[in-house]
Amino acid sequence: MHPFDEAITFQHHDRAGCVGQFPASYANMIGPFGGIIAAVLVQSVLLHPDRQGDLAAVTVNFAAPIGPEPYRIERQNIRTNRSNQHWQVQLHQQGHVCASATLLLTSPRQTWGDTELRMPVVPAVEDVPVLKSGVGLGWMERYQFRFIEGQFQPGSPEKHDALTRLWLRDQPPRPLDAVALVAMSDIFFPRVFVRKQQMMPAGTVTMTTYIHASASEFQASSDDFMMGEARACRYQQSYFDQRAELWSRTGVLLATSSQMVYFKEV
């Protein structure tokens, strides 16, 4: 079983809730990688017997550190309409809410479509070297990173902005789906690390990801590389935001995402 599928598999799940534990394979500095937390919250809804439609939008709030002990997820279908469905989700550990989410599921219907955002012109995957992480963080071993620009190299001079572009995919490769795409929307290092080229306490507090990819585009992307881009708009009073996009190798806009991140100067 792929480590991603292991991480989103529950020990037990039924209508009332889901019970599981985060594996060390996606460990971050404190607790699990935020992307895998988001993926687990999404998966809990997709497995619910009343689920109707595909993921279109998810907002995850990271309320407290999550430990290796079992968690329990409760999800509430707050509304089912003809063409969409709304859910609220909470992840509990030891009687406290550690993460929450709201999800929008939609039922696809063919319409006119277009992409107004332009994919930046970047070097081919094969021309960009693979990052050898060696940082010892589990989650970073679960992805292959090929930095095009805006890498975090502690001790380098401060940059004039925090723009990052990179090629990435699951490691080992895994066919793309919405759950994996949500996890990948959180793979960018905190923007303040890139801007300042300096490590400091930082953590995502809330993240919103919109899924633009259709079922056939997921199939076409298969387990190929994606191009990710992330920027910060503003840093102020110990928070900053990040905007990100994930593109298929062939230029399909798969997902857009934003997050608010806490940071503490050292």
Next chain:
Amino acid sequence: MHPFDEAITFQHHDRAGCVGQFPASYANMIGPFGGIIAAVLVQSVLLHPDRQGDLAAVTVNFAAPIGPEPYRIERQNIRTNRSNQHWQVQLHQQGHVCASATLLLTSPRQTWGDTELRMPVVPAVEDVPVLKSGVGLGWMERYQFRFIEGQFQPGSPEKHDALTRLWLRDQPPRPLDAVALVAMSDIFFPRVFVRKQQMMPAGTVTMTTYIHASASEFQASSDDFMMGEARACRYQQSYFDQRAELWSRTGVLLATSSQMVYFKEV
């Protein structure tokens, strides 16, 4: 009392919930203007006796049409940390959830800061004509719109993109605060109207707004004009997204926002 303050005033509110009704003054085509719904959900949390900190992020999910009859709002403080607080909110009418929200409140602390996004160069407020709406929608009379580009003028030729820039403020003017800023983050017409220059059924399904303005920046903005910009990234399968920014006249990035919007071709 300013119509905005009337609209966010509850008939009754206590620890258990808030009861109110949406006034006709902010009416949209079906039900109230989404921005005023978002504002009311935020206000319900700010009035809660356990509230701690200022609004940093809010995601509102518009689950069903809201009528003129009384609503009841229930909010749950899901986590209070040292420097932030998480809330989940639901608005009920006639036993159904019509809207939900998650909020992040934070306690300001001075740190290094910077704005990486650049405010576009636009004509001065005084050089841009005031939109005479005459559409007869209540909420449009509550704002003064001065379109710089990307106006919706039904019957005009289709545009190559949905970029809109405009100056706006409350009408009559009202000192800016986070609640009003959340409402204003929803003032842009559906991007598909601007792109196609054609009206069609459309409605915001989920919206996330990040507040970047500090208390002193709210004070400095007072009741002056703001510059708003909105774009679409992608339209597909009856949904599209919108990204928006609100800037003070002097170039302070006050808020960033994103939303997913349903549309139906006619």
